[in-house]
Amino acid sequence: MSEPLLQIREAAKTFHVGSSEVKALKGVNLSVGKGETVAIVGESGSGKTTLANLILGIEKPSAGEIVLAGRPLSGRRSKADRRQIGLVQQNPYSTLNPRKSIGQAIGLPLSVHNVCRRSERRRRIGELLEKVGLHPELQDRRPLALSGGQRQRVAIARALATDPELLVLDEPTSSLDVSVQAHILRLLKDLQEELGLTYLFITHDLSVVRVLASRVIVMYRGLVVEEGAVADVFSGPRHRYTQQLLASIPTVSAEDDRLKPDWSWEADVDSTEVAEEGCPFRPRCPFALPACAAGTPVLAGPKHHLHACLNPGGAPTRKSSLELLAGQ
């Protein structure tokens, strides 16, 4: 792997709500190489959004550190640090200020960071719009006149305005229609090739991960439970939660069905019980062993595919996973 652009060491975040504590992140390690796309997958409450907020500097970590291009990021971000990270959010209808024009939206990062002279701003905004496949004249319009897909393109243009190295993509296509999603995925892929961008892709939708990411990190209740190359994790998920996630992907073809692990839906997945000790997934897991209650399982396994499960799903033979991937 190339030199890591972003490194997160033992990041933890505890929120204090009244007198109680909520541990949103319980010590997460992560390394993202330059030009790589790493997907962070998990459901609500997994801590994926908190992790993104730490990286973006919206929240401060309770413990651990975040290192960007070799420099640790302090609690108070410098402008130079902020320039390096762009954000694309989930909801295209909330990401743009309804009272401001498209040009003003993209102009904000340009003016905050003095990217270019005021007289050149209009031209620069036009270039950014063209880069994301929109007409430069669109900058005089209000977001109301734009479709969801167009708004998301504007959001991408805004994220690119400061020439960042890293883009945090927070569910960038989840609110879009599937035919529009395909356009945005292509755009993201093209931009990555053209500009050498690094993506940190936060999502609950594993089917998009397969297309966009090279490495995937599965999170559950503030912990990383599985981590590996996308092809490995998809063809041989080890952690039972990853298996359940894969099994619940809505698929449209029989080939896709064959890649989904068998999962017994009769077991109650909606347990609200929170395991204080042991594996956090235990209350929902049909495969839980007595040992799972003893201590939190740690990530183990070969370096390219780690999992934190005491009773994991069968490791695929190298052959079968190759067969599966060759059949496309």
Add this chain to the structure above:
Amino acid sequence: MSKADPRWRGWRRFARNRLSVFGAALIALVLFCALFAPYVAPYPEHAGVVVNFADANKPPSAKYWLGTDSVGRDVLSRIIFGFRNSLMLGAVVVSLAISLGTIVGLVAAYLGGKVESVLMRVTDIFLAIPSLVLAMAILGISQPSQMLAMIAMAVAWWPWHARLVYGIVRSLRHEGFVTAAEVVGASPLKVMFGELLPNCAPNLLTKASLDMGFVILLGASLSFLGMGAPPPTPDLGTMVSEGSQYLPDLWWLSITAGLAIFVIVLGFNLVADGLRDLFDIVG
């Protein structure tokens, strides 16, 4: 203006309610009279100290359309000059109240924490005291004057704007575009005034129109109680108050001034309704 022009569509929405158009016409008429009072009023000199006992206490006639007062001044001319005073008072008070209220509400809702608690508790205390009582208490401090009356009313009025802006900003605080601006590194001032304030504008404008009416009414109440503009400035509230001494014989003194206040308040209220439709504000 073509049909596709957003301004044309905005006007269509506003004009859907005929009453708002009527209200706008009323305001336009009052504004015109106020601006060109010296040319519109039949006896402009009657706005000042004029004594004309020959024509005192005359009921409405062809010469004096709305009659004359106890010193023989033309009531219509004094009402037209009274519009000037009322509109100026309304505009100054509402602008002061909006400026102060908006800053307090915006800062409290955006910064949160201790700042929020302190600012909003202060706001609540002010809200708990009736505006008329609060304004009278402030005016009691020193000699009544037009300036002091306006400041007193603004002090009594800003908490409503603070509450309004606070509510809007609280609901927008975690919208995507606010987060996006923060992540880019925009300063809190830029986020508050550049991103959040424009989203409060429609509600503030609507409330301002509504408030113009109420503030003018409050100003008239203060004048009625003898705490407004000192004589001989023509003031609608003072005119109602002075005329009431001569009721029911010289009925035109109070009634016409009272109707003039009514016209302004009604006009601004109807326009506020139209603005609410225009901006699609719920409630």
Add this chain to the structure above:
Amino acid sequence: MEDLLRIDDLRLTFETHDGPVSVLRGVDLTVGTGERVALVGESGSGKSVTARVIMGLLPQRRIRTSGNLQLDGSDVLKESPARAKGRRGRDITMIFQDPMAALNPVFTIRQQFAAVLTRLDRRLSTAEAESCMRTALRDVSIADPERVLDSYSFQLSGGLNQRVMIAMALASRPKLLIADEPGTALDVTVQQQTLNIMANLSQAYGTAILFISHNLGVVRKFADRVCVMYAGRIVESAPTDALFANPRHPYTRALLASVPRLSSDRLPEAIEGSVPDLTALTEGCAFRPRCQFSRPECEAPVPMWRHAGHGVACIHEVNPA
């Protein structure tokens, strides 16, 4: 199979200040007794409006409808609002995308559920209602109904709320349940679970389901038949297996091609162009401007070509090029 719901050439126009907008442009749809039918389309296709017309939930003003909508033998478009109201919640019920928004946070689940039951039968005793609620919640795999009944919606997880909604919607044993994007607001694992429960119960109770979704994958597991909607028309309708194995309408094919595949890291294929402007549609095929197979004949009205339960509204099915 007998038709429970039969819609013929349903057209619906909204009168707006900027002129009429044709939202439905001739919808033909049937749902048989106990059948599970999915109505799939992207935003603006008219799928949710169709659901609301069937429920009688659209305001009468500013709307023009034509066509035929028979539900269990009665003509929905022509009947009085009072009759439509009487049927809602009894013969035909609906569940929505966001269960949190559909439940009232100031009443307990018990209070809300009891209100639903008393509306169905005023003479129901408290004890009967209690046992009915408990059975209904157990049917949706809620292990401890007592705790759930005593809770407020905000104390329960999204999945539990959704199951409570399903239990309430099925309490009257309706003939038709309309599910508008059920579970889309939930985590995928929870969505899968609740859809399983819903499908099992519909089978057990003989309830027909009209399943509204934007996601082809979600409906594939649960529907007997899938109808694909585009710009206010159903462009293809087929038994689920047939539709996925052999999609015939160019839009269905394009939509399927735009779904990312688990088995491939290739980028899905996007549909070029954009959804048509509903104020300026002509009679011809609405997909024509985006279709790679379009021909001049596509400008003429397109009939629905039907063969062995597979219906396709495409000129190429009638006269193959």
